[in-house]
């Protein structure tokens with residue numbers, strides 16, 4: 473489900489970067505070579521996660537590895553910062569976005 477409040481559009485649609493296949497909550501998605509996981513999540517879901525307190529949608533803050541707002545979980549158990557982790561083919565991102573407020 474895309475967050476209806478946030479819509480991002482890729483502005484370099486003509487890029488020759490290779491497609492990367494990965495998944496978010498079991499759904500197949502694609503990114504482009506060089507995308508961060510933050511980019512992939514925002515493009516496909518409009519948010520990264522829901523806040524533990526209150527359930528508000530979070531989308532990162534600094535975008536440069538400083539604020540700690542973008543920690544996400546991969547299906548293999550790794551916790552990574554979405555803004556500073558490059559998307560790789562086969563990655564499986566697990567979020568709590570489908571768990572309502």
Ligand code: FES
Nearest residue numbers: 532535539540555
């Ligand atoms: S958005 Fe701030 S550390 Fe990733």
